[in-house]
Amino acid sequence: MGGCIQGSTSCRSHHFSSKQSSFCSSSRLMLMIWLWQLLLKGASEHGAKRIRVHILTDGRDVLDGSSVTFVETLENDLAKLREKGVDARIASGGGRMYVTMDRYENDWQVVKRGWDAQVLGETPHKFPSALEAVKKLRDDPKANDQYLPPFVVLDESGKPVGPIVDGDAVVTFNFRADRMVMLAKALEYEDFDKFDRVRFPRIRYAGMLQYDGELKLPSHYLVAPPEIERTSGEYLARNGVRTYACSETVKFGHVTFFWNGNRSGYFNPNLERYEEIPSDTGIPFNVQPRMKAVEVAEKARDAILSGKFDQVRVNIPNADMVGHTGDLEATIVGCKAADEAVKIILDAIEQVGGIFVVTADHGNAEDMVKRDKSRKPIRDKDGNVQPLTSHTLNPVPIAIGGPGLAPGATFREDLPDAGLANVAATVINLHGFEAPHHYEPTLIQVSPVPF
Template sequence: MTGRAKTGLIILDGAGLAAPARGNVVDRACMPVLFDLFDRYGMVPLRASGDAVGLFDGQAGNSEVGHLTLGMGRTVVSSLVAIDRAYRSGTWKKSAVWQTLRDETAQNGRFHILGLVSDAGVHGHWRTIVQGAELAGRSGFSTVVVHPVLDGVDAMRGSGPALLDTLRQALAARVPAARIGVVIGRAWFADRTGNRALARHLVDALLSADALPRFDRRQLEEFCRDKSERDFPAHRADADTRLTPGEAVLVTSHRADRAVQTVEALAARCRPATLTSISEQVPAARVFFPTRSLSGGLAQALQARGIALTRIAENCKFPHVTYFFNGFRQSLGERQISIPDTPGGPETCPRMRVDETVDACRRVMTSSRETGFVVNIPNLDQVGHSGDVGLCRLAAEAVDHALSQIVAQARETGWTLAVTADHGNAERLLDDQGRGFGSHTANPVPFTIVTADGSRADWALGDGGLDNVAPTMAALLGVDPAGICDAPALICRQRSLA
């Protein structure tokens, strides 16, 4: 294959690489089509975690940093790491936002923090809550009230009680005056299906905390035996911790896609502050670390050359193939195909909307106007969070069948496909004790190139990172990757298969 090829990038969300095991559904048994492609076209493992995607060393990857690195062709320091560095350097302490919050808060008003108690660092981290509480105390707030949001999705299911203990201990050591207010599951905090009633319920709970049932750790432990803590209903821990409209409240989510509804529900009743840019309803004066669009990257470089990549994804992953892939830009003028989420959630239907996703890919590849596309197939990640091997096996089989259909259409219409993932998940569904794991992993992810004419890549690198994908896509589309991305392409040239 030479010259410019119409090219699609397929992101198998949550498809990491690991040795065969009972809790690994990213294997030849469940996904024979994918592994046959590896055999025929070759496969390069890519780093998708830790400092390779701008996270802490050894930290599991996630969809935000994964798609950001895929699209930009370079490693971008994650907001989690940037905020931690700002705390350690003193930059966060010096932010003018603290004075704004003091000026806006009623005299003797308390400082409230609402944040995800997680150790995964995908949407939030317990350390960020403690850091914010400590700095609030140093900024003149005599009382800090922390409202913990239990994870059970990004963090290991059932880890909520232990993580809450960790938060309490850290607060006791560093912010002795801090109190614990409303304890609630992330189902109300992190919904992105458009069900704004969930966020309104959460805000109502904060404003009427004293009327809530009393929190009991043993009750939470019992709840977690049968259900995920993400669904734990609102309870109050310490007395006299309700939020009043005149008091400051900081939402410590460092990603925009999950906390929008909560922040906007708060903005309708009080004056929230945020760490990063989450909603236009929060003015810049109350945002500690405003999100700024990035320059460069694959999509911007292609746009300058008159090439657009159509974006396809279910709603749950649509911000990733647009906002994050574009370097914090909602659109660069490309065509966007958003597919409604599965009613009832992915665990009720492991196939999700994969058939509609395949149809969208087919429409793109049969159109003479299209040059390229990016599609996210979310099943392995979304169902993978359940830690249910049986459900995930069904999801893997659905993804593999979808891949076979997309590949068949590509061969018929002369398209090249690059197949990869953004992070691991479904390759480790069980922990070392055989319990459901359901969290992201630090494992590498695969990358292969499938061509309609049977050519095989002459790989320039035996391994790489997600940042190598953008320059490789540029090369496949006939664009010199030099000057577009920091990382090199994974391929030298194409050669025919024997």
């Protein structure tokens, strides 16, 4: 695939690699292992005699199937602590997309399944060990790490080894602030009403970070969150750029909260408008692969044609969210819906004489097959190609064009390592401003057009 600049003088393709994407597979797993090892070591050295770990398997930002290695490594670390007299065990688990890690309040039942396992110790699946749980649950041909059902580990007497109870100290360690906020609300809020918690344990709770600086949630945390300042959204608001942002629930934070440096709300409510299209709840993405792509595009089209905004930004999630299911046929349907949505937006830009920038933050749906080192598809024992459900490390395209693009605009040739970080300056330049000097440089240049 290639991006294309469409000016009056040139049209060519351009790729850039997401510098963040190179961190998407084994590096993430190794960093998580290193993190839990530090936490376990620190807790035991500071006098903890009873430790319980509630795990969530991934298969999304790391390869599907890595859960087995993950659990084996953790079990070995816990066994070493037991040799030192620390009662350390895995207490429960489940797949991240089915247990605990919902976001933007899209589906509270996901969080409830985690609550039932982690706090109440109640799930349909109970095992004597986490390793047996993961292996047995993955025996289902349709199973994957993302959607493993919740399970509880039982002791020798058949009771859950570690439900969260009054007096416990609880630390949630997770890189995804957006996916920890909902659990933090359930653990902290006295007047919580999103589902019946059955019991509300009185615990000492801290997050690895403060997951939401606006809500001050959680109120206690181990590491101060990074302050992300001077974002492009703030820069444009200060310079009077009227902005509209829209996506469906599962990606709404990506065009608002994340975009603004992990900040909720507006920089200038007189200049900005954010609109959320509710995502389907309780329905797998491969069952409704079109998602809300067209609805998002229609909102964007209306915003463009209204003349009330100078920038319209949207996220079309199909290739990511449906691609993660590993369902190729559904992903094709989802990508077609995304294409349909993009055309609606581009047609509107054409009508108003605007400029478009189309890109992605990582690969996903363009390659959905697990491959060996020689790039040949990996097959299971029955000869079936194994689906790839995690992000890919392929470069992603960027396309810039539209009737409003200056004649003579071309991609720069002196940025061989350009990536997502360069997009902010590019967009600011397209609005007619000079990007701040501390930004990564713009991707475009404008050469004089000869008569």
